[in-house]
Amino acid sequence: MTTVVKDMLSTYPADLGNVDREKMARCIEECLACAQACTACADACLSEGMVGDLTKCIRTDMDCADICTATAAVLSRHTGYDANITRAILTACATACKACAEECERHAGMDHCRVCAEACRRCEQACNDLLGSLG
């Protein structure tokens, strides 16, 4: 996976501008990993006996998965770059990841929420790191 993201970045045929390739590749990967973890965590919550106490967690998982998926796609495009769109979706993604991490951390006694919270925190950090590197 790491390999494909980096290989696609390094085979882009035009100028990538001032983008920090390391931070970009990392952020794309963390978005994909976080989207997957959140989708799986929402589903795992559905199989818990106490699902009635986990409805906010399931909902936040689903929002975070949708936003991370959109962010990974936007970041995978470089042609006709628009800094406003990139900044806005990265900000939304960091916001969703932070909210989902906080929610999952409340149930970190369940291993799926603990693993998911860690994926959300890594993605939040990667979004903020990339945001900080944009001009």
Added chain:
Amino acid sequence: MTTVVKDMLSTYPADLGNVDREKMARCIEECLACAQACTACADACLSEGMVGDLTKCIRTDMDCADICTATAAVLSRHTGYDANITRAILTACATACKACAEECERHAGMDHCRVCAEACRRCEQACNDLLGSLG
């Protein structure tokens, strides 16, 4: 379509809080319509003889479609509402719609770009109207 969005909103079994149902339903629908128009516009651009001049338009169309799709999904959920996530994705969506409308308006001599720009402007407005109605 209008009917389904409103019917799903009116059959939600819990309290919707202070949400402006009219603005919410309108925004969900405009997001879905804009996502479809942008996907179709990117494809229509690919069939133009001058596709080489439309690459920025195609790219912005694709970003806008992805972000509108994610926004429609987030807005379709009401359980465990998190105002920060809703605001952040609506802001990203309005930003993408504005950028895509401006780009398509540059090629409004092509009917697909004209129709798509109108869909983007309606969605941008609907996102801003809903944002304005949130507490």
Added chain:
Amino acid sequence: MTTVVKDMLSTYPADLGNVDREKMARCIEECLACAQACTACADACLSEGMVGDLTKCIRTDMDCADICTATAAVLSRHTGYDANITRAILTACATACKACAEECERHAGMDHCRVCAEACRRCEQACNDLLGSLG
């Protein structure tokens, strides 16, 4: 919404081939409506007191939403048409809509499941109608 889908189809700048435009536009619209209904139904189920009895319904709703969204996007593209891809995703979409309709019909006493089941049945029919019209 109906207007935008039809307008984008009628402004496509190249030859659409033998496609039945009426069935195509209808299918795109039903996919978008079904995706929205399923996302909202999964969320509505989360707010029911008996959510523990609705986990299969929530899961099927989410699968159906994801597959309908992908199908609407594929059908919105006409350039470089590949009949094998179109047939395969329409078949998957009809399968998911049928399964989701059957599941929601089991809980049709809840209005959101009743409305969602109707959207799924319309989408299943539209997918099968379009499939039948392909060469």
Added chain:
Amino acid sequence: MTTVVKDMLSTYPADLGNVDREKMARCIEECLACAQACTACADACLSEGMVGDLTKCIRTDMDCADICTATAAVLSRHTGYDANITRAILTACATACKACAEECERHAGMDHCRVCAEACRRCEQACNDLLGSLG
């Protein structure tokens, strides 16, 4: 990435049934990698001087990305498993990956198409392997 997919699978709190965990984890990962590669390849094609000759490739890339994303999400859920839906979306995914691999292989002189074709072939194989392991 590999780690997160496997960790989410191993922390699922209920019975996974007869699923081949190795094939399941591999397939989810290849779907995510293929979706990213296809999104990036469509964008890279837009930056080629000969973009007018690559329109079918761009279109197939976009279809493949959408279908792989939906497949990864469906496979990440285990609650309320429906073999018909899983089989249908895996079949659609293998079909799209095969078509996209064949198209990209025609332009394998461009490095992004070569890398993308390899990702598509791995995903096609992983989908077929998982399909073969289902009862």
